[in-house]
Amino acid sequence: MDFALxxxxxxxxxxxxxxxxxxxxASPHGEGGFDRTVWQELARAGVIDAALPTAVGGxxxxxxxxxxxxxxxxxxxxxxxxxPTVVAASxxxxxxxxxxxxxxxxxxxxxxxVLALALPDAGAPCGFTAEPDGGGWRVxxxxxxxxxxxxxxxxxxxxxxxxxxxxxxxAADGVRRQSVVDHADAGLVELNGVPAxxxxxxxxxxxxxxxxxxxQLGVLESALHRTAEYARQREQFGHVIGAFQAVRQRxxxxxxxxxAVRLTLWQAAWxxxxxxxxxxxxxxxxxxxxxxxxxxxxxxxxxxxxxGIDTDHELHRYFVAAKRLEFALGxxxxxxxxxxxxxxxx
Numbered sequence: 001m002d003f004a005l006x007x008x009x010x011x012x013x014x015x016x017x018x019x020x021x022x023x024x025x026a027s028p029h030g031e032g033g034f035d036r037t038v039w040q041e042l043a044r045a046g047v048i049d050a051a052l053p054t055a056v057g058g059x060x061x062x063x064x065x066x067x068x069x070x071x072x073x074x075x076x077x078x079x080x081x082x083x084p085t086v087v088a089a090s091x092x093x094x095x096x097x098x099x100x101x102x103x104x105x106x107x108x109x110x111x112x113x114v115l116a117l118a119l120p121d122a123g124a125p126c127g128f129t130a131e132p133d134g135g136g137w138r139v140x141x142x143x144x145x146x147x148x149x150x151x152x153x154x155x156x157x158x159x160x161x162x163x164x165x166x167x168x169x170x171a172a173d174g175v176r177r178q179s180v181v182d183h184a185d186a187g188l189v190e191l192n193g194v195p196a197x198x199x200x201x202x203x204x205x206x207x208x209x210x211x212x213x214x215x216q217l218g219v220l221e222s223a224l225h226r227t228a229e230y231a232r233q234r235e236q237f238g239h240v241i242g243a244f245q246a247v248r249q250r251x252x253x254x255x256x257x258x259x260a261v262r263l264t265l266w267q268a269a270w271x272x273x274x275x276x277x278x279x280x281x282x283x284x285x286x287x288x289x290x291x292x293x294x295x296x297x298x299x300x301x302x303x304x305x306x307x308g309i310d311t312d313h314e315l316h317r318y319f320v321a322a323k324r325l326e327f328a329l330g331x332x333x334x335x336x337x338x339x340x341x342x343x344x345x346x
Contacts (some may be wrong), residue, residue: 013068033185043111088115116152122330128159182320193239194292256339257292297322
């Protein structure tokens with residue numbers, strides 16, 4: 001395993017971080033969820049297409065490039081649909097279907113369209129079915145709380161077919177907006193015989209899960225940094241609270257948790273990018289992203305005290321982002337079940 005990122009990936013992350021730190025803004029708690037201005041700025045800078053396959057005009061930096069960008073998105077808690085869009089666009093690009101690429105991938109990399117993923121949690125059944133319809137397919141089913149579906153132009157969904165599970169792309173019609181723990185970007189997706197185009201078999205869930213772990217790494221790093229800075233400044237009983245042993249211990253535990261997320265994330269991302277078996281590594285990475293995410297988020301709130309639960313305080317954005325990423329695509333318990341099944345069958 002090689003932990004060193006290429007110069008191109010490092011430069012891409014720096015570019016994304018600079019744009020996000022300078023331009024990203026926050027919606028009021030429970031509202032918004034899509035910073036369209038920043039999304040278009042990322043597109044103009046080439047951040048969206050840099051990690052897509054070169055066959056569709058992308059930079060070819062792949063999953064490692066995507067994870068580097070997602071870590072920067074997590075650090076700023078930016079409201080951009082980068083993860084679902086690049087995973088869906090990569091799946092469509094793999095199809096080699098020029099019509100689908102022109103219809104969905106090209107507008108997405110230009111910042112003119114949003115793609116969403118309606119994926120089940122780890123170990124959960126797929127909520128969609130697909131039936132042949134002449135030379136095409138029709139997809140039916142439902143899934144709730146699909147991230148960024150409220151703003152999506154198209155959806156990429158796995159669905160059961162008579163031959164097994166396949167992946168399809170459909171237009172995002174009839175999506176009902178939902179408010180979740182932090183924003184109002186999610187959507188209830190209900191499809192009833194919607195025309196669909198079939199895509200090649202791809203590891204959508206693994207790809208998206210690793211991306212979530214990368215975003216969680218950025219969220220937790222920034223939350224921990226902000227909390228450590230606060231502990232250096234906040235005084236109680238005539239001393240900064242960072243001098244208290246219990247506070248130092250909690251910060252040290254949080255640091256170890258963040259490093260565990262970093263290690264397991266890059267191990268899983270590297271194996272996937274090399275085409276190696278990575279089911280256990282992906283589940284391990286998501287377990288740490290969930291379990292450590294819970295602990296670090298609560299440590300940050302507890303050390304901040306009362307201001308940590310104020311929805312107008314910037315730390316609250318990190319807390320709710322960490323909690324949402326903790327449970328997305330399956331929390332810690334779901335990942336342990338996956339690991340148990342892998343061990344039982346190995």
